[in-house]
Amino acid sequence: MSVQLERVSFRYPGAAFDALREVTFECAPGCVHLVTGRLGAGCSTLLQVIAGLAPHVTGGSRSGSVVTLGRDPAGSERHDLAGRIGLLLPTPWTQLSGMAYTVAEEVAFGPANLGWDRERIRQAVDEALRLVALERVAARDPRTLSGGELQRVMFAAVIAMDPEVCLLDEPAMELDPAGAEALYAHLPVLARERTVILATTDLDRAVSAAGRVILLDGGAVIGDGNPAEILGTPRAVETGATTTVARIASLAGADLTYPLTVAAAVERFSR
Amino acid sequence: MTLGYRPGQGLLHRTHPLTTAALAGAVSLLAFLLPGELAPWALVAGLCALALVAGLVPVLGAAAAFSAPFWGFLAVIHGVFGHDLGTAVVLAGRITAILTVFLLLLASVHPGRLVDAMLARGVPFGLAYLLAATLQAVPQLQRRATAILDAQRCRGLRVRGSVLRRLRAVVPLTVPLVLGALAEVDERALALEIRGAASGTRRTPLDPPVDGPWDRATRWILLAAVAGVAIWRLWP
Amino acid sequence: MSALRFEDVWFAYGAIPVLRGIGLSIEPGEAVALLGRNGAGKTTLTKLVMALLHPQRGYVWIGDRITQGRTPEQVAARTAYVFQHADQQLFARTVLQEVAFGPRQLGLTPHEVEAVVAAALRRVGLDRVAHEHPYDLPPAQRKLVTLAAALAQRPRVLVLDEPSQGMDAPSVQRVADVLRSLASEGVAILAVTHDLTLVAEALDRTLVLEDHQIAYDGPSAALVSDDTRARQLGLEAPAAARLSVRLGLPGHPVRIAEAAAALRVRVAGDAAGS
Numbered sequence: 001m002s003v004q005l006e007r008v009s010f011r012y013p014g015a016a017f018d019a020l021r022e023v024t025f026e027c028a029p030g031c032v033h034l035v036t037g038r039l040g041a042g043c044s045t046l047l048q049v050i051a052g053l054a055p056h057v058t059g060g061s062r063s064g065s066v067v068t069l070g071r072d073p074a075g076s077e078r079h080d081l082a083g084r085i086g087l088l089l090p091t092p093w094t095q096l097s098g099m100a101y102t103v104a105e106e107v108a109f110g111p112a113n114l115g116w117d118r119e120r121i122r123q124a125v126d127e128a129l130r131l132v133a134l135e136r137v138a139a140r141d142p143r144t145l146s147g148g149e150l151q152r153v154m155f156a157a158v159i160a161m162d163p164e165v166c167l168l169d170e171p172a173m174e175l176d177p178a179g180a181e182a183l184y185a186h187l188p189v190l191a192r193e194r195t196v197i198l199a200t201t202d203l204d205r206a207v208s209a210a211g212r213v214i215l216l217d218g219g220a221v222i223g224d225g226n227p228a229e230i231l232g233t234p235r236a237v238e239t240g241a242t243t244t245v246a247r248i249a250s251l252a253g254a255d256l257t258y259p260l261t262v263a264a265a266v267e268r269f270s271r
Numbered sequence: 272m273t274l275g276y277r278p279g280q281g282l283l284h285r286t287h288p289l290t291t292a293a294l295a296g297a298v299s300l301l302a303f304l305l306p307g308e309l310a311p312w313a314l315v316a317g318l319c320a321l322a323l324v325a326g327l328v329p330v331l332g333a334a335a336a337f338s339a340p341f342w343g344f345l346a347v348i349h350g351v352f353g354h355d356l357g358t359a360v361v362l363a364g365r366i367t368a369i370l371t372v373f374l375l376l377l378a379s380v381h382p383g384r385l386v387d388a389m390l391a392r393g394v395p396f397g398l399a400y401l402l403a404a405t406l407q408a409v410p411q412l413q414r415r416a417t418a419i420l421d422a423q424r425c426r427g428l429r430v431r432g433s434v435l436r437r438l439r440a441v442v443p444l445t446v447p448l449v450l451g452a453l454a455e456v457d458e459r460a461l462a463l464e465i466r467g468a469a470s471g472t473r474r475t476p477l478d479p480p481v482d483g484p485w486d487r488a489t490r491w492i493l494l495a496a497v498a499g500v501a502i503w504r505l506w507p
Numbered sequence: 508m509s510a511l512r513f514e515d516v517w518f519a520y521g522a523i524p525v526l527r528g529i530g531l532s533i534e535p536g537e538a539v540a541l542l543g544r545n546g547a548g549k550t551t552l553t554k555l556v557m558a559l560l561h562p563q564r565g566y567v568w569i570g571d572r573i574t575q576g577r578t579p580e581q582v583a584a585r586t587a588y589v590f591q592h593a594d595q596q597l598f599a600r601t602v603l604q605e606v607a608f609g610p611r612q613l614g615l616t617p618h619e620v621e622a623v624v625a626a627a628l629r630r631v632g633l634d635r636v637a638h639e640h641p642y643d644l645p646p647a648q649r650k651l652v653t654l655a656a657a658l659a660q661r662p663r664v665l666v667l668d669e670p671s672q673g674m675d676a677p678s679v680q681r682v683a684d685v686l687r688s689l690a691s692e693g694v695a696i697l698a699v700t701h702d703l704t705l706v707a708e709a710l711d712r713t714l715v716l717e718d719h720q721i722a723y724d725g726p727s728a729a730l731v732s733d734d735t736r737a738r739q740l741g742l743e744a745p746a747a748a749r750l751s752v753r754l755g756l757p758g759h760p761v762r763i764a765e766a767a768a769a770l771r772v773r774v775a776g777d778a779a780g781s
Contacts, residue, residue, distance in 0.1 A: 038675055053464060058457075079470060082467045089462060090673065097463070098403070098411075099383035099403060101383065105478075113468055115474065148545065176741045177741065178743075203676075244763060245746050248766050251771070252773075254770075262746060271773075421554075425579045425580075425583055425588040426583060426609040427612030443598050443608065
């Protein structure tokens, strides 16, 4: 198992409530693990705990056991994990290194910090930019890119480090629908050999990419299983963490389990 | 008028970042050490010539724009009320010289190259990044400030008119600037950490600046000039 | 008299043309979506409304006044703008103080300010977090704060830039409900958005900017149920519309509630049949 959490609770400094409560689950490569819930459920915090950034960078207090790639990511051995965990945040411009004058330099920032040789860095950058179809902007100033292009660049920056665990927090928020579709279509491929954990409320698009859903509410896990059995239920509809099609089916009085996609609904309700 | 790095191939762009940084330090010290009311202005004239040679003349406009409020303020305080225009001239010259040389540094030094140059000298990554990021903070804040000004004006904030009105505008303009910058710092810290910035491994310089003999000689000359003037002025 | 009108408006950034001969009018109570690819000029058009920019040719009218010669703070008396990124404006220590800022600037009395702020917070569902620090709220809720702040200005024209970005489905629904109720009160709404679900739920008319001009000006329903046309614009028809078309639901409803009602008939019919 790449990621193991056992009864993990976390509270931000000065907060009145825990952001995560007694969270327990495991993740391994093989499918995309989708973490979702209503706003404020704790999905972003969960990714940061898995990465060790909470509490190491954010401050706060954590209880329970977090083991990522065999180590506590916030503990004294976290340096062993450098470059092995990738994290993509929702807002691309806050992830810019501030040191790169071209897109290629930006993508190279992480590999350079890991001390890779220049040839290896160059190959990793080229491949990552090819993956996100942005080779043509390699020489441009990242600050001149649109929000969507920049987010794809930051995705490339994560991939270029070749991490074993990929944590993606609302990776498509700045992307147009075509870009979002392309990104979600790629995730299962990425997940074949890496542990990919995706946190998003964009369920209409993300559900097709997910092999497993972990549903959070108020920082606690209230569901863990395959997408149909977790998102196609009245509970998911109640929390608002489900797809539009499932909501329509629920409102229409359909039997459980609610279909999650247009294709599934057509199969179920077509005459 | 945008601040920040301007790509180019001029004299200062080709100079080693540490040499440009040394120039900034030297000018700042000499502005205080050199005697006479016009000495700082001689430094300013030298910097103007340098900007012309280096293809960075637009930076002089920015320097004048930032310095001008100080000239006015000093002229009123020392010139009109203090009846000591000489002091006003000296202080204005010092501020202008220091602002000008730092704006030239900002415009000609790529922050990544500055970090690589410092790392090559053994400066820890955290400190090197902090210095480079501080330089970048000004243009970033400037871009953010423009966006904030637009947003608050659309909510009815009046920014022109009486002194009292302008003072009232300070909080709704500066607080989002600071809070937003701090929130961004928080998120950037997360991103930097996960991108290996604190990995402890020696970073691979992507485009290491060449530290040629002219750069090293220039730095020695600057050091000698500052030391010489200091000894001359401070020796009893 | 239109709430908002563009009369042959031309605008360029230096030598780069952005808008060419734009003519449109939005009546009180109309809720209009502004669509177009990145770089089409949508944000520029909204900045012209707020007098942050002025056209090089043509006129922008807000009610019976043109924006030329006026400043954003003057235009704010009738028009409010919800920016894409909430953090550009949040500065107060509490949500309540933040929302009160605009009405105070516009000269409302303390009593009036208290009333409009309470109403605005209730409307967007933020009354329970009125005393929290805005930066302690998640990003999507901060956007709702800026929406409340705009509502508190009691605008006759409301301009929004990506109002549902980053929001979960219940929050998008809330924004849609707010916009629909504002429109029913006579507020003219212009929303830049990529979210066709929001368009379907709340914005009955759509303008599409393409090649610096308005390429489409018509009912949203026709556009949102046409997935091919939506994809040409880099968008995607909302799930409710796609479902309606694929299932052949009567009337091809594009809104969630209407699609559910149409589907309920079929589900009930199937249950009776079996």
